[in-house]
Amino acid sequence: MKNFINLGSKDTRSGFGEALLELGKQNPNVVALCADLTGSMKMDAFAKEFPDRFIQVGIAEANMIGIAAGLTIGGKIPYTGTFANFSTGRVYDQIRQSVAYSNKNVKICASHAGLTLGEDGATHQMLEDLGMMKMLPNMTVINPCDFSQTKAATIAIANHNGPVYLRFGRPKWPNFIPADQPFLIGKALMLSEGTDVSIFATGHMVWNALQACKILEEQGISAEIINIHTIKPLDGGAVLASVAKTGCVVSTEEHMRNGGLGDSIAQLLAMKHPAPMEMVAVNDHFGESGKPEDLLKKFGLDVPDIVAAALKVLKRK
Amino acid sequence: MISIEDLEKQATQVRRDIVRMVNGASSGHPGGPLGSADFLVALYFKIMKPDPAKFTMDGVGEDLFFLSNGHLSAGWYSVLARYGYFDIHELATFRKLGARLQGHPATAEGLPGIRMSSGSLGQGLSVAIGAAMAKKMNNDEHLVYCLMGDGELQEGQNWEALMFAAGHKVDNLIAVIDFNGVQIDGPNEKVMPMGDLEAKFEAFGWKALPMFGNDMNEVVNTLKKAQWYTGQGQPVIILMTTHMGYGVDFMMDNHEWHGVFPNDEQTKKALEQLNETIGDY
Numbered sequence: 001m002k003n004f005i006n007l008g009s010k011d012t013r014s015g016f017g018e019a020l021l022e023l024g025k026q027n028p029n030v031v032a033l034c035a036d037l038t039g040s041m042k043m044d045a046f047a048k049e050f051p052d053r054f055i056q057v058g059i060a061e062a063n064m065i066g067i068a069a070g071l072t073i074g075g076k077i078p079y080t081g082t083f084a085n086f087s088t089g090r091v092y093d094q095i096r097q098s099v100a101y102s103n104k105n106v107k108i109c110a111s112h113a114g115l116t117l118g119e120d121g122a123t124h125q126m127l128e129d130l131g132m133m134k135m136l137p138n139m140t141v142i143n144p145c146d147f148s149q150t151k152a153a154t155i156a157i158a159n160h161n162g163p164v165y166l167r168f169g170r171p172k173w174p175n176f177i178p179a180d181q182p183f184l185i186g187k188a189l190m191l192s193e194g195t196d197v198s199i200f201a202t203g204h205m206v207w208n209a210l211q212a213c214k215i216l217e218e219q220g221i222s223a224e225i226i227n228i229h230t231i232k233p234l235d236g237g238a239v240l241a242s243v244a245k246t247g248c249v250v251s252t253e254e255h256m257r258n259g260g261l262g263d264s265i266a267q268l269l270a271m272k273h274p275a276p277m278e279m280v281a282v283n284d285h286f287g288e289s290g291k292p293e294d295l296l297k298k299f300g301l302d303v304p305d306i307v308a309a310a311l312k313v314l315k316r317k
Numbered sequence: 318m319i320s321i322e323d324l325e326k327q328a329t330q331v332r333r334d335i336v337r338m339v340n341g342a343s344s345g346h347p348g349g350p351l352g353s354a355d356f357l358v359a360l361y362f363k364i365m366k367p368d369p370a371k372f373t374m375d376g377v378g379e380d381l382f383f384l385s386n387g388h389l390s391a392g393w394y395s396v397l398a399r400y401g402y403f404d405i406h407e408l409a410t411f412r413k414l415g416a417r418l419q420g421h422p423a424t425a426e427g428l429p430g431i432r433m434s435s436g437s438l439g440q441g442l443s444v445a446i447g448a449a450m451a452k453k454m455n456n457d458e459h460l461v462y463c464l465m466g467d468g469e470l471q472e473g474q475n476w477e478a479l480m481f482a483a484g485h486k487v488d489n490l491i492a493v494i495d496f497n498g499v500q501i502d503g504p505n506e507k508v509m510p511m512g513d514l515e516a517k518f519e520a521f522g523w524k525a526l527p528m529f530g531n532d533m534n535e536v537v538n539t540l541k542k543a544q545w546y547t548g549q550g551q552p553v554i555i556l557m558t559t560h561m562g563y564g565v566d567f568m569m570d571n572h573e574w575h576g577v578f579p580n581d582e583q584t585k586k587a588l589e590q591l592n593e594t595i596g597d598y
Contacts (some may be wrong), residue, residue, distance in 0.1 A: 031454070055450070055485075060477035063443045067481070070383075070447020073432050074455055075375050078447075093437050094474070098444055102424045102434045 001192040001217050001225075004176040004210050012168035012204075013111040015150030017042025020079060023158055024050045027077065030158060033068055034081045035061050040170075041081040041111055061086045062094050068106045069098040077158055078106050084113035084126035084167055092132055099163045100136040107157050108133075112170045113143075114254035115282070115299055116204055116292035125287035131259020133165040134232040140185060141232040143167045143253070143261075145206035147175040149229060152183035160185055167203070169254075171292045174207045186230045188238035194224035197310050198242040198249050202228045202261045205252040205280070205301060212306035223310060234264050236272070243275050248313045252280035252306055254296075276316035278309035319362050325533050326594035327399060328358040332564045333591045334395035334408055334598065340584040342412035345420065348574040350392025352530065352559035353464065353495045357396045359536045360462060364544070369401040372429045380459045381448055383433055385441020386466035386495065387421035388576070394418050394428075398598070402430040405598040439472025441465060442492055446482050449490040460547055463492045468500030471509050476521075482552040483522025491543045492523075492554045495530070497561040499572040515556050523554045530559035564591055 023030045024046050033055045038044050047054040057064040061082055068078035080087070087110035088095070099106045110129065117125050133141045140162060144150040150168045157164045181189075191206070192213055201209035206227050213223045224242050228235065243249055249269065251262030262279035269275050282299050296302045331354045339345035350357075361367070365380040384393050391411060398405045403417075410416035417426040421436030433444050445463035452459060469475065482490060494514065502508045511517075518525040524546045528539035539555060546553045561575065562568030565587040568579075579587055 052454070057481060058477075058484075060474075060481065062440075062474040063446075063477035063481055066440050066443020066474065066478065067447035067450065069433065070444040070449070071451045073374060073376060073381070073444075073448045074451025074457070075377070076451050076454065094440055094443075097434050097437045098440050 001194070001213050004191065006174035006176055008175055009172040010147035010175045011170060011172050012144060012147055012150040013042050013170065015147040016109060016111065016154050016168055017045060019151040019154030021045045021049060023155060024053065027158055029075055029077045031055065031071055031076045031078045032081065033057055033064050033078055035059055035064050035086065037082050043081050061091050065091045065094040066098055069102060069104045072104040072106060079109050080106065081109050083124060084110035084129045085124055088126065088129040088132050096136060100138045103138045104163060105161055107164045107166060109154070109166045111168055113167045114169060114203065115287045115295040115301065116169050116171045116254060118171065118292045118295065119289050121289040122286040127256045127282050127287065128259060129167060130231050130255050130261065131263070134264065138163055139232065140164045140230070142185065142230050143203040144229050145203055145227055146173060146177050148177045148179045148181065149183065152181065153229065156183040156185055169204055173204055176207065186233045186235060188235035189227040189229060191227050192225040194222035194246065196222045196246055197314055198224045198226065198246045199252065199306065199310065200226050200228050200239065200249065200261065200265055201252045202231060203254050205254055208301070208303050209252055209306055211303040212310065215303065215307050216310055221310065221314065228261055231261050231264060234268065236268050239265055239268055240273055243269060243273055247275055248317045249275055249277040250280060250306060250309045250313055251277065252301070254301060255281055257281040257283050276313050278313045280306050280309050321533050321537065324358055324362055327362060328354045328533065329564070329591055330593070330595040331358060331392060331395045331399060333588060333593060335391045336565065336579060336584055336587045336591065337597065338391045338395070338408055338411040339578045340581065341409060342578065344412055344578055345391055346388040346576045347391070347579065348499070348561040348568055349386065349466065349495065349497070350389045351565060351568065352497050352561045352563045353389060354392050355533050355536050356464070356493065356530050356557060357392055359533060359540060361396050361400045363537055364540045365462070369429065372402065374432055376432060377455055377457055378459065381432065381461045383441045383445045383448070383461070383463045384422055384435055385463055386438060386469050387435030389464070390420065390422050393422065397430040399595070403428065408598045438466065438469040439474040442475055442478040445490060445492065446478055446487050449487050452489055460544065461490050463490070465492060465494055467494055467496045467498065467505055467511070468508070470494065470511055470514070479518070479521045479523065486550050487552050488548055488550050490552045491547065492552065493557050494554065495559055496556050497559045499561045499570065499575065501572065501575045503572050518554045522551065524551045526553065526555045528555050528557045530557035531563045566590060
């Protein structure tokens with residue numbers, strides 16, 4: 001398999017923050033809004049450099065989404081920033097009507113998604129956001145895997161005209177995607193080619209999938225690792241091409257099994273190319289407080305869980 | 318310059334359109350748009366005077382209007398058509414399959430004059446604030462108007478928006494509350510008493526102006542006064558008292574006509590009270 005090296009762990013939210021600052025310099029229409037989490041969202045550099053284009057809305061997410069939608073009328077490209085929970089569940093109807101149905105060019109940027117938020121616990125560990133967002137017509141849904149990809153995605157969505165949900169996280173996490181890797185919305189990224197099993201991974205779980213790939217290789221199993229950073233539109237062609245070759249599938253994501261990436265892939269395969277599939281995701285359960293790595297273990301999202309899923313699905317071929 | 322008398326004629330014709338549209342669709346909300354017809358006519362024909370031929374989504378270089386209480390769609394559509402955004406005959410398609418005139422205003426169908434979907438209440442003021450801030454960023458000195466219902470103020474998002482607009486000195490914005498005192502389940506006072514709204518708006522830092530919304534002269538004068546108050550560091554809000562169902566005696570001030578369509582006999586009776594001043598669609 002292709003070897004990926006951790007170039008130094010960094011939080012994906014810092015990729016967002018750095019990109020936002022760059023965007024501010026590149027594009028005078030980029031405007032940022034934040035609901036009292038500027039430091040956590042790493043938006044402080046943008047706020048300092050471009051005070052006239054930074055809007056502090058206070059703890060009022062519904063108003064933030066509405067203001068962002070209004071700013072597009074006038075040609076602005078608003079980036080809203082708050083945690084994934086407050087970016088989606090709290091404001092679903094505002095996003096549905098004022099952003100998605102109205103097809104406004106709003107970029108909803110969400111940090112602290114998933115279990116790896118850690119100690120704050122289930123109230124903040126959003127595990128349903130990909131599902132909620134992908135169900136909305138007009139919405140593009142992106143979940144990058146590391147610092148560099150988050151940075152590239154943040155910049156890429158400015159050139160996409162339409163609503164986008166961009167999801168990233170809190171912890172320092174291995175950074176392994178080359179900084180110059182182009183980010184193509186809706187295009188799956190082949191990380192390591194294989195022939196026995198297709199592993200489709202998104203977000204933080206991509207690194208875990210690569211680690212699982214190494215272990216499987218030691219056992220003589222050739223796993224194909226594909227990074228699905230764009231949940232919607234799903235790169236169906238890449239999924240089907242890989243499954244045609246391997247004949248079985250594992251999906252992995254830091255999200256609820258219901259409504260997540262695996263759910264999208266299963267829907268595609270059921271209609272176009274039925275194949276055995278296992279899903280490594282949270283199974284209909286709220287999270288809890290703890291260290292990110294301990295939580296991933298407890299909820300079945302660790303490297304050995306992916307290995308076990310691959311071995312299980314291989315037997316079902 | 319259009320006279321008060323001509324504005325009143327337009328408003329009467331708009332009221333005829335509303336009754337006929339809601340009857341034609343066998344669904345919709347007649348009460349609210351009948352009450353606010355004078356305001357909408359004055360705003361388009363006398364105050365904003367936008368150029369329908371130059372409609373763009375961005376609306377740079379012109380005043381903008383947002384309808385937050387989207388169930389007043391019949392009235393807004395009629396005013397847009399009468400003002401020249403689209404052919405008045407399209408009003409007959411209201412709420413019908415494949416129509417651009419959706420039950421609640423939508424951008425998805427490409428109807429000129431509409432920049433934001435509305436219907437789920439409480440979102441319009443936030444949108445209007447965003448549009449007003451974009452105008453400031455673009456050095457565009459035009460104003461943004463937003464009409465909201467009174468019952469709609471029970472949605473918490475409005476109070477987030479009211480706090481924000483004053484705090485951020487969004488002073489190129491005029492919000493208008495259609496204060497008819499009635500919502501679907503009954504009088505506001507019974508459903509959810511809202512207290513002294515004018516005092517609340519003032520306490521939130523807005524310049525509040527009272528207005529009786531079914532007197533064309535007063536509507537025009539108050540809107541001009543509101544314009545004068547813009548650009549002074551404070552957002553402006555008009556507490557517009559209206560009679561729901563104004564112009565049709567059996568609908569007036571009766572909450573049962575909030576979201577019920579008149580049958581053919583009721584429509585005939587209603588139209589007898591509203592002269593065909595401009596010409597029906």
